[in-house]
Amino acid sequence: DGGITQSPKYLFRKEGQNVTLSCEQNLNHDAMYWYRQDPGQGLRLIYYSQIVNDFQKGDIAEGYSVSREKKESFPLTVTSAQKNPTAFYLCASSIEGIRRQPQHFGDGTRLSIL
Amino acid sequence: GESVGLHLPTLSVQEGDNSIINCAYSNSASDYFIWYKQESGKGPQFIIDIRSNMDKRQGQRVTVLLNKTVKHLSLQIAATQPGDSAVYFCAERSADKLIFGTGTRLQVFP
Numbered sequence: 469d470g471g472i473t474q475s476p477k478y479l480f481r482k483e484g485q486n487v488t489l490s491c492e493q494n495l496n497h498d499a500m501y502w503y504r505q506d507p508g509q510g511l512r513l514i515y516y517s518q519i520v521n522d523f524q525k526g527d528i529a530e531g532y533s534v535s536r537e538k539k540e541s542f543p544l545t546v547t548s549a550q551k552n553p554t555a556f557y558l559c560a561s562s563i564e565g566i567r568r569q570p571q572h573f574g575d576g577t578r579l580s581i582l
Numbered sequence: 583g584e585s586v587g588l589h590l591p592t593l594s595v596q597e598g599d600n601s602i603i604n605c606a607y608s609n610s611a612s613d614y615f616i617w618y619k620q621e622s623g624k625g626p627q628f629i630i631d632i633r634s635n636m637d638k639r640q641g642q643r644v645t646v647l648l649n650k651t652v653k654h655l656s657l658q659i660a661a662t663q664p665g666d667s668a669v670y671f672c673a674e675r676s677a678d679k680l681i682f683g684t685g686t687r688l689q690v691f692p
């Protein structure tokens with residue numbers, strides 16, 4: 469079955485630590501996205517990538533970094549500069565970028581602070 | 583659901599009844615709209631979409647209505663089932679960007 473796999477499901481971060489969230493898709497989609505979901509708020513875009521080796525900042529990119537070395541993979545690193553990292557992180561993909569909807573989502577990673 | 587919010591508006595319906603979930607969108611220039619369903623601890627799942635040149639679109643047991651005059655979108659679920667219990671939220675596309683709503687929790691009781 470094609471889909472998006474996010475791992476781990478739960479992640480804990482210590483102060484000053486960088487952590488990396490994994491996102492892998494086998495849908496052969498060109499575009500991939502990272503969103504953050506907080507209680508009472510809509511999804512907010514962190515970063516997106518429309519093609520391998522290219523990515524763009526979203527609305528809340530500060531304190532995060534990404535890479536897109538392979539079409540299938542779009543890992544997100546939450547750096548120590550992100551002062552409020554506790555959230556549910558969702559990875560998504562779509563066929564050809566923002567004009568090709570809908571997006572397919574993974575089942576998320578919940579990040580908490582120790 | 584733990585991932586979505588503690589203070590979402592909630593719609594409670596009896597199994598077998600029809601559900602109507604509403605969404606007010608922000609930008610009159612938005613040209614495309616999507617409804618998602620999100621179960622507890624899961625990622626959002628696409629339900630149905632509609633373009634701005636349409637007023638209504640039907641899927642299996644679901645209908646989306648778009649009223650551009652008042653910037654309102656609704657999702658109707660026919661014969662609501664226990665498996666429909668989830669958070670539902672809309673998204674609008676504006677200037678190649680998706681803007682997501684906060685969602686409504688649907689609770690189905692027997």
